[in-house]
Amino acid sequence: MITLPLSDIVAYLLLAAPWTxxxxxxxxxxGGIGALLLLLWRYAQPALGGTFARLYTELLQGTPLLxxxxxxxxxxxxxxxxxxxxxxxxxxxxxxxTAFLAEIWRGCVDATPRxxxxxxxxxxxxxxxxxxxxxxxxxxxxxxxxTVGFLVQLVKSTALASIVGFVELTKAGQIVANATFxxxxxxxxxxxxxxxxxxxxxxxxxxLERKLARSR
Amino acid sequence: xxxxxxxxxxxEYFGLLLKGVGVTLGLTAIAATLGIALSxxxxxxxxxxxxxxxxxxxxxxxxxxxxxxIxxxxxxxxxxxxxxxxxSALQAAVLAMTINLTAYSIxxxxxxxxxxxxxxxxxxxxxxxxxxxxxxxxxxxxxxxxxxxALVSQIVITMLESAVVSQIAxxxxxxxxxxxxxxxxxxxxxxxxxxxxxxxxxxxLRWLFARAGSxxxxxxxx
Numbered sequence: 010m011i012t013l014p015l016s017d018i019v020a021y022l023l024l025a026a027p028w029t030x031x032x033x034x035x036x037x038x039x040g041g042i043g044a045l046l047l048l049l050w051r052y053a054q055p056a057l058g059g060t061f062a063r064l065y066t067e068l069l070q071g072t073p074l075l076x077x078x079x080x081x082x083x084x085x086x087x088x089x090x091x092x093x094x095x096x097x098x099x100x101x102x103x104x105x106x107t108a109f110l111a112e113i114w115r116g117c118v119d120a121t122p123r124x125x126x127x128x129x130x131x132x133x134x135x136x137x138x139x140x141x142x143x144x145x146x147x148x149x150x151x152x153x154x155x156t157v158g159f160l161v162q163l164v165k166s167t168a169l170a171s172i173v174g175f176v177e178l179t180k181a182g183q184i185v186a187n188a189t190f191x192x193x194x195x196x197x198x199x200x201x202x203x204x205x206x207x208x209x210x211x212x213x214x215x216x217l218e219r220k221l222a223r224s225r
Numbered sequence: 226x227x228x229x230x231x232x233x234x235x236x237e238y239f240g241l242l243l244k245g246v247g248v249t250l251g252l253t254a255i256a257a258t259l260g261i262a263l264s265x266x267x268x269x270x271x272x273x274x275x276x277x278x279x280x281x282x283x284x285x286x287x288x289x290x291x292x293x294x295i296x297x298x299x300x301x302x303x304x305x306x307x308x309x310x311x312x313s314a315l316q317a318a319v320l321a322m323t324i325n326l327t328a329y330s331i332x333x334x335x336x337x338x339x340x341x342x343x344x345x346x347x348x349x350x351x352x353x354x355x356x357x358x359x360x361x362x363x364x365x366x367x368x369x370x371x372x373x374x375a376l377v378s379q380i381v382i383t384m385l386e387s388a389v390v391s392q393i394a395x396x397x398x399x400x401x402x403x404x405x406x407x408x409x410x411x412x413x414x415x416x417x418x419x420x421x422x423x424x425x426x427x428x429x430l431r432w433l434f435a436r437a438g439s440x441x442x443x444x445x446x447x
Contacts, residue, residue: 035426071424071427071428072421073388073389073399073420074388076399076402076416076420076423079416080416082414084416084417087413088227114340161290165291166226166293168293169295169389173394179295179299183299192303193300193308196299197300197303197304199299200288200296200297203292203293204287207289211287211290211291
């Protein structure tokens with residue numbers, strides 16, 4: 010057992026917090042790109058892309074993220090790819106957030122009036138022009154609040170990376186708790202740091218939502 | 226030649242997997258029952274005229290909703306014993322899942338209550354029904370019907386998140402998977418099959434709740 014003053018415990022945890030943020034950022038960017046591709050496919054080929062997107066979402070939202078993480082972490086090596094914990098966590102969280110963002114954004118695209126598609130088609134625009142210049146800019150406006158809300162869920166989800174051994178905030182908490190035997194204080198601090206990251210995002214999502222509701 | 230997948234080795238663990246399913250569903254059922262009951266109380270309290278009561282409920286909801294479930298679980302299981310609150314892993318899992326689900330459902334139930342037309346309450350009071358009875362017999366049934374699908378989703382999410390309780394050695398479905406793969410070294414196959422079991426469970430849960438819902442709220446004009 011090691012005796013550490015509270016300030017040292019907090020300092021150590023704060024050292025690990027950037028890894029939580031980095032992992033969240035990777036998963037958000039990767040998921041954003043994946044979701045955008047899935048969205049385009051879904052509307053370009055409603056039959057094939059739509060079915061794939063539905064299956065993909067069902068699969069990823071109907072199974073625990075922990076098992077998705079295990080499958081990537083233990084599955085990729087079978088394909089001959091050597092994975093580090095951070096790489097596996099990055100991939101798993103990207104696949105996970107792709108499913109959620111694609112679902113959120115689909116709702117936003119569906120919310121743009123049908124006439125927008127018809128009007129842009131009658132102007133001779135092709136599918137990508139319609140999407141990029143007409144539909145997405147309108148969908149983006151209503152997509153921002155729920156996307157920020159999802160970001161909170163994503164930051165919290167990165168905590169599972171600790172289970173495959175990636176030293177982010179939660180894993181750092183486990184290490185300090187095991188060394189100092191002060192689990193109560195350590196996990197309270199870990200929770201508070203997550204709160205400090207997530208709560209501003211929650212507030213931001215709520216404010217944006219209210220603004221959007223008022224502008225309609 | 227690479228790795229050969231072999232799922233047949235899992236057959237002998239069928240009974241063990243079934244036990245894991247039982248624990249996962251049992252945990253979910255207890256947490257859902259307690260969580261929904263508590264959240265009705267919480268949602269009613271969140272409309273209290275007293276400022277500090279509202280603030281307390283809001284603090285609880287925000288604290289839980291903005292921290293990861295695994296940290297809540299570790300706090301309950303490893304942290305609370307230092308306050309003299311010793312509990313088994315199973316009790317800690319139930320407690321953490323209930324605390325978590327309650328926070329989310331308070332928000333859901335509250336939204337449901339807010340969506341009930343104020344005239345319903347006024348009509349109930351005008352008929353001479355007491356305010357408590359009006360809440361339980363007039364407002365609440367309509368509020369729950371309003372948000373029933375959201376509550377069901379939240380219960381399914383709780384079931385999926387409960388996979389994490391395997392980390393404190395609760396013998397749930399994921400823990401069974403950990404055990405099996407430590408025996409047969411078929412890590413990928415084991416987790417793959419168990420992930421599919423979770424998928425089937427969440428589809429079945431949603432289907433069952435949807436059927437129950439269409440019966441429970443059959444007379445309601447939606």
